Amino acid sequence: MYYRVPSPDGQARSALDANLVYSKFLFVTLRREDTRARARLREAGSCIARGFFNDFHANGSPNPPSNETVQFLVAPTPRCCNDGLLSAGFVAHVTTKYRPRLGEIEAELGRRLGDAASVRAVDGSVKAPRYTSAALQEYVDNGAASRQSGRSAANVIIIPMNKTAAWWNMSMLERHAYFYPHVDETQGGQVAGHAKTAEAGIQTIYRRLYHNPDGYQRTDEYDFVTYFECADEHLATFDVVRQALRDERRNPEWRFVIEGPEWRGRRVQRW
Ligand code: HEM
Numbered sequence: 001m002y003y004r005v006p007s008p009d010g011q012a013r014s015a016l017d018a019n020l021v022y023s024k025f026l027f028v029t030l031r032r033e034d035t036r037a038r039a040r041l042r043e044a045g046s047c048i049a050r051g052f053f054n055d056f057h058a059n060g061s062p063n064p065p066s067n068e069t070v071q072f073l074v075a076p077t078p079r080c081c082n083d084g085l086l087s088a089g090f091v092a093h094v095t096t097k098y099r100p101r102l103g104e105i106e107a108e109l110g111r112r113l114g115d116a117a118s119v120r121a122v123d124g125s126v127k128a129p130r131y132t133s134a135a136l137q138e139y140v141d142n143g144a145a146s147r148q149s150g151r152s153a154a155n156v157i158i159i160p161m162n163k164t165a166a167w168w169n170m171s172m173l174e175r176h177a178y179f180y181p182h183v184d185e186t187q188g189g190q191v192a193g194h195a196k197t198a199e200a201g202i203q204t205i206y207r208r209l210y211h212n213p214d215g216y217q218r219t220d221e222y223d224f225v226t227y228f229e230c231a232d233e234h235l236a237t238f239d240v241v242r243q244a245l246r247d248e249r250r251n252p253e254w255r256f257v258i259e260g261p262e263w264r265g266r267r268v269q270r271w
Pocket of ligand 1: 085098128129131132136140159161163179193194198199200201202205207209224226241245
């Protein structure tokens, strides 16, 4: 039995669906690379950052200094494409407990950038873990990477993704098994499952999972945004973990994953 909590639309939802903190990823693609556009971007960045703790200065403390945070990111070589995500040379990741503030920030950024850039926003929210038992929590927390400053953990990887209808058609309890070592009926043997397959990253990759705050399986939206930070020397471990998770013989959960574009960049103090 779950606790039922009221939600903004008045519908009762389980406590697992409650959005604890809201997040917005603002992907900015400059329309021209000149000094005026860069100056506008810099100024817009400092305006939206007012009142937020800059996560570039995170220091590994288990209790973050604030829920109101901003982190600026840059991609050294954005791709030439039109999707607004991979083309983005700049990202601002803003987090707050008060969702309307994110809408105001998006509007403010768009207004300040004007025709110098396009902005694509992807929303997320932090929810209570839904498949993580106390034992799994202990396993993934054991020596887990804490959040470091942008100076020591400069790399960021952002991957939005969806899960297939078949995944969402399973009950929560059936889905649960995929995160643990379990017997895979399709292959007929014991498999590692998500957490054990990702073990190599526990100590070196700082990770955050954002859910779509408005629900799953929404047209033209992502179910999740996965977010990772690591030091230069651990980027190779990230790639190993990502590849391992894609191996459906070890991690059958990936049969249900539809990967979105992967954005890679670096944390910076300001744009
Ligand atoms: C670095 C080591 C990693 C560890 C220890 C880890 C562990 C976990 C755990 C324990 C959960 C369950 C959260 C819950 O209870 O709700 C989870 C969920 C998830 N992880 Fe990972 N993970 C890692 C890396 C990755 C990577 C590299 C990706 C993607 C490329 C990824 C994608 C996801 C997604 C999308 C979910 C949500 C799945 C769902 O709710 O259906 N993880 N992870």
